[in-house]
Amino acid sequence: MNWRNVWLITSREIRDQLRDRRTLFMVLVLPLMLYPALTIGMLQMQWLFNEQPRTVVVLGAQNLPEKPSLQLVDGNAFVPGWFDSPEHVKKLKVVTDAPSQPGEEWDEDDLSPERRARILSACRSIQESTEKREKIESEIEKLAGKKDVAAEAARLEAELTAVNEELARDFAALDVQVMIVIPDGFAGQVESLVESGTDDAPPAERVLEVRTVRNVADKKSHVAYSRVKDALAKWKQHITFARLEQADLPKSLVEPFKQLETDVSRSEERAAQVWGLLFPAILVIMCVTGAFHPAVDVAAGEKERGTMETLLICPASRTEIVLGKFNAVGLFSLTTAMLNLVSMGVTAAYVASVRSSGEGVPTSLGALTPPSLTAVVWVVVLSLPLAALFSALCLALATFARSSKEGQYYLTPLLMVTLGLTVFCMSPIAEIDPLTSVLPVVGPSLLLKELLTTGGTLNVLVYAVPVLVTSVGYSALALWWAIDQFKREDVLFREAERFDFRLWMQHLLRDKEPVPSFAEAGFCFVIVMLLYFASSKPFQVFTGAASDPGFELRAMQALMIQQLVVIATPALLMAVMLTSDPVKTLRLRWPKWQYLVAAPVLAVCLRPVVLTLMSSLSGWFFKAPPDRFAEQLEAMTSGNVELWIVLLAIAVAPGICEEITFRGFILSGFNHSHRPALAIVLSSLVFGLIHVVPAQVFHAFLLGLVIGTLAIRSRSLWPCILFHVASNGSQVLYGQAVEKSIDSRWLDPFVTYTEVVATNGELTRAAEFTWTTLVIATAISAAILYWLVMRRFHTEQASRSLEPTTPPGDVKSLDAASVG
Amino acid sequence: MIHVEGLTKRFADLRRGFVTALDDVSFDVHAGEIFGLLGPNGAGKTTCLRILSTVLQPSAGQAVVAGHDVTEDPAAVRAHIGFMSGNTGIYDRMTAFEMVEYFGRLYGVPEDDLHDRIDRVFETLQMNDIRDLLGSKMSTGMKQKVSIARTIVHDPPVLVFDEPTSGLDVLVARSLLQAIAELREEGKCIIFSTHIMREVEKLCDRIAIVHRGRLLACGNVRELEEQHGEPDMEELFFDLVTKHDESLAARSETAPVEAAS
Structure with a gap:
């Protein structure tokens, strides 16, 4: 340098x-x-974009109390006293149906009498519609639980939909954001509550209803309503206080405490x-x-x-x-x-x-x-x-x-x-x-x-x-x-040629190489990822909720279908279409027998090591997965499904399908330029990413490194499949054994049990591997891994001595074909 | 000075599939001579020279430049080569002087000698008037001069000119060829590639004819004329190229038969 x-x-x-x-x-x-x-x-x-004033219509304005201290509306505005800031009053323009005083002057930005009349009549029809809607809703409620009323219910539902449509349409057609309806006799009741001295009229038993109509989906209406709501609340409180005062009762009756804020x-x-x-x-x-x-x-x-x-x-x-x-x-x-x-x-x-x-x-x-x-x-x-x-x-x-x-x-x-x-x-x-x-x-x-x-x-x-x-x-x-x-x-020397889709496809299908290119491997992963994403919804529908009966079995079936369709199929198709030697790409050759023995042994020995590592990381490094995920996981291992189905879905299917894709097509493609270490790391990375949940991603990445090395060393997919099946299978068996440790005690020599309180408050059993188990498993794993890595040099040296004779021959024959 | 043996280069191409751009090419070039690479466009001349300049790696074969192997010690090869081609442009946002100074430093010219050396090169190429002109403001001829100055600033023993006259007017091309001839007098080892027959006849001591990645003939003008019994260089070139194409066509016809047997 x-x-x-x-x-x-x-x-x-x-x-x-x-x-x-x-x-x-x-x-x-x-x-x-x-x-x-x-x-x-x-x-x-x-x-x-200053906030424009919004229109509020008050129907039944003649029912509002006229006493100055109880007044809600003054002319075409609310009374400022009900608002936090006088500024807010200006944001709401009020239209009432109170008869206008003869000779009263209208401001120029006020509504013309004709327009006012039109708005008021539209509002009245809206008011009728709301009442109608309530009536239908109460009738529907009455029908609930009764038998043989399907036709009646359907008719009411249809009516309700029609009324809802009408309401929405009418309200939208009006340039009004909030509508308030004051019931008849409101002023009398309120005033009689507050008036002192005249005790001849006892307080009315009936609570009158003030209705507000608004459209929550409309931002303008929503903002205007929030202002109106605050004003009405203040007004209501004022009336309450006045009533209490009149009855010589303390305010604390309705306001037990006042809330104070201190910001530090x-x-x-x-x-x-x-x-x-x-x-x-x-x-x-x-x-x-x-x-x-x-x-x-x-x-x-x-x-x-x-x-x-x-x-x-x-x-x-x-x-x-x-x-x-x-x-x-x-x-x-x-x-x-x-x-x-x-x-x-x-x-x-x-x-x-x-x-x-x-x-x-x-x-x-x-x-x-x-x-x-x-x-x-x-x-x-x-x-x-x-x-x-x-x-x-x-x-x-x-x-x-x-x-x-x-x-x-x-x-x-x-x-x-x-x-x-x-x-x-x-x-x-x-x-x-x-x-x-x-x-x-x-x-x-x-x-x-x-x-x-x-x-x-x-x-x-x-x-x-x-x-x-x-x-x-x-x-x-x-x-x-x-x-x-x-x-x-x-x-560096990519030529700036015009991109031609037809030519490119021809090139892909004609100039096939024995193994896929780096880009093709990457593309395969993207396709698998997209399919995985797209299939999540159909599979969710298929399996149903975790609490549904038969969920476990359907989940197992879904897993198998997903493995076959989403994971394995794209890689198989691409291997056949894009490479000249799918057998070499997918490593379907028979390996030396040592690998077939080493792979499952390594998988089983790594299991306690990896499990211990993962459980030591969980909680502080990897947060617990979402509850929904844990529920599904629990349902799957609950033992409601026969063991062989679980093993088929969780061990065998992924063992075959994921290996075809990740150690077959993708690893071969990433290793196109003969950089096995990089290829192994990258293929493990994408293998991890497909597992979505962070802890699973890490777990899959680690195992991917091991299986990738196995694939490169043995130049065969079979040890990888064996490893994967043994690894997942041992996890399932271990999980079941811990769960049912009372009746199956084969795990006892390897683990110690502790009672723990699960998140749902139940007492469950957790297992921890004993130190001796861990030490022995680590030692065997390390020995096998060492053997794998050391073999690398032997095979590499062997292949290097062969290299000058074989590859040029390959390319020469290709050249001869392409020249013609 | 330059020793090339069995040089081969293959790459994948979208349109043509796998292409052998250079097929088993061998030649030697000595100090004090100009070696002409003659061939039509796309013959593999540029690929060959790019391998010599270590920008590309050979698929097979060996090339030694000034005693250094192109694959084993590429940096030393680059330090001993002055390379100029249509693809070695000059920077738009640098003046002629800055450009030559920058590359002088990159080529390891000692700081004490650098400015003397630049002055001399600028003097020889008569480019003192464009010394402080930005690259973007230069004409093609001026740019070519700066390129030559950049090529020779570190006084390399080996010089490679890949179609240096393309796009130049007659006057500039002529003075460039003169400059190259002068460099030969200084004892440089020069490779000169072109598809223009006249330049080869005028300038080169020895010629190699390249077509479709293969070296069809190699020798000085008289040797080639005698070997192929054709006094006119242009006719000779045309004959060789057509013959090669015909033999290729014949071979591709027989190829399927061979495969069947």
Whole structure:
């Protein structure tokens, strides 16, 4: 590694980017302008879209009490006393059916008498419809439980639907958001309640009903109603208090206590909430955006302008070139992120200070205190691995592109995924825990959120280590990928030819290779994943709820069908259609007998080790899966289904189907360029991902590594199937044995039992493997794994000595065919 | 200086399936000579030269440049080669001087000698007037000059010119050919690829005719004329190419019969 070359390339790229107006604009100008401009824009929008007054119709207004202290409506507005702020009164315009005083002047924004009359008549018909609806509903209720009334019920249902339709249509046709109906005799009853002295009229027994009509689905109606509701509540309370006063009773009769609020938050803390929400999001998004354009320019742009080869023929190695470019992109990513944060912070603080010092409603935030120095340091520390990760990812993707335009297409999905992750991290339920701390982007983002909001308590700082270690690891992986891309001829010299679907299909079906390509393997996984997703609904319908009778059996059947249709079929079809040697692709050759013995032994010996590992991780690292999932799992292992069916569905079917797909087609495709270690890791990763629940994903990934090694070493699928069946089968048998340990005691030499209280409060039995079992199982597993790995060298050396004679022969014969 | 033996390159192509772009090509080039690679477009000239510049890896065969194997020590090969082709453009946002200086540094020219060396190259190529001009503002001829300056700034013993005159007007092409001839006088080992017959006749000491990835003939002009009994280079070239195509066609017709037997 010649660091001078790296530095030369870095400095050239930086200078080059600084001479590019587009980059300068994106990286330097935009962040500084964006936030002030956005703020101004938002203020203007506020003026533009001021809340318009909404119309409230009051029917039966003549029934409202006229006594000033009990008045609800005054002219065409509510009485301000029933609202928190006089501003709110203006938001509601009232139309009443009270006869207007002769000679009364109408304001010009008021309704004309004709329009008013039309609205009122429409409202009356709505009122009738609501009454009709209630009548039908009560009749339907009466029918419930009676026999032989199906026809009558159907008729009523139809009537109800018709009335509902009519109501919705009429209300929508009116430009009225809320309608209030005051019943007859309301004023008299209320006034008699409150009037003092005249005790000759006893308080009425009947509680009168004031009806409000609104449309919850309509935002305007909803907002207007919430205001009306508050006003009516205040008005009601006032009447209640007046009645109590009149009867010489204390107010506490209806209001046993008053609720007081004390907020102990300091302004720094309130500000920290804002920074904690905004900073991680802006940091992540801007790290991507900042890396995006320079990456496209230094990689795809270099190809497009025809200078890529000039650089490739200089003595600097590909690694040095990529590192140089990576440094430059990283610097721009970091600069963009930092400038954005500073610009946003300053703008936000300024706006908050203007609003809180000005008159009017005080903001809930008050002046925004700037984040503390420690917080700023953390922002910088965490932005480094983030910028590095995004720079390397962008660079790798942009290297693959042939032109800047293509580069932008490839990078857009990255941007979308990042936006999704950011939104997830902003949600209040997303908190840092051991699992999220090791996820890319999510880890640093959540850690930063936590650090900014809590100010870095010790139990948060603990996570800094895993977050930083994994982030640096992910960045290194991404960088390695970028370098790898840069070393591939087919990536660097992709010709810009017009894409022709027919030609491409021809190429796929004609130029078959014995094993699938990397892309075909990836495509197979995507198809399996999509089918899995699409089939989840039909299977859910098929199995029904976990409490339904016969659920266990149907779940087992569903599992088997899913394995066959969703997992195995795509891989089998693709192997036949896209490869010239499906037998080699799916590794259907017979292996040496040692592997057939080693595979099941290894599976059974690994079981206690893996189970112990998983149970030691569960709870703190992997949270318990959703209840629904646990319920289904329990139902499946409850023993209501015969054992052989369970074994068939959980051990044999996945053993065969998943192996065909993951160790057959996908592993062969990933190993296309003969990098078995990478192929094993990648195939295990996709094998894990198909298992959805985090703990299962990890579990499958670990086993995938072992089975992948088995597949590569034995060059056969049979040991893999044996391993998979033995592994899943032993888990089922173990689970059943623990459950029924009273009558089957074969597990007793290996485990110790403890009584634990399950989440549902029942006492259940939990088993733990004894130390001797674990030590022996680990030793045997390790020995077999060692044997597998050591065999690798023997087989590799053997195949290497054969290599010069076999592969060229293969290709030659292909060439001869293609020349003709 | 350059030793090529059995060089072969294959790759997959969307339209044509598996393609052998270079098929078992062997030749040697010595110091102080210009070796011409002559062939129609798509003959495999560029692929061959890209392997020599270590940008591509050979599928089979061996190539040694200035004593370094292209697969075993690619960095050393690159350091001893000056390479110029239609695909080695210059940077738009760098001036001529910055461009040459940058590559001088990348090629490891000592900092003390670098500016002297650049001055001399700029003097020789008469490009002092475009010294501070940005690449984006240059004409094709100016760009070509900068490319040559970039190619020779580190004074490499081996020079490769892949169709250097394509797209140039007569005047610029002529001065470029002159510059290449002068480099031969300095004792450089030069490979010059082209599809223009006249340039080969004028410039090259020895010629190799390449077609469909195969080396059809190799030698100096007189040797080739004698071997094939054809005094006119253009006719000779045409004859060789048609004969090769005919033999390929014949072979593909007999191929199925062979397979059946």
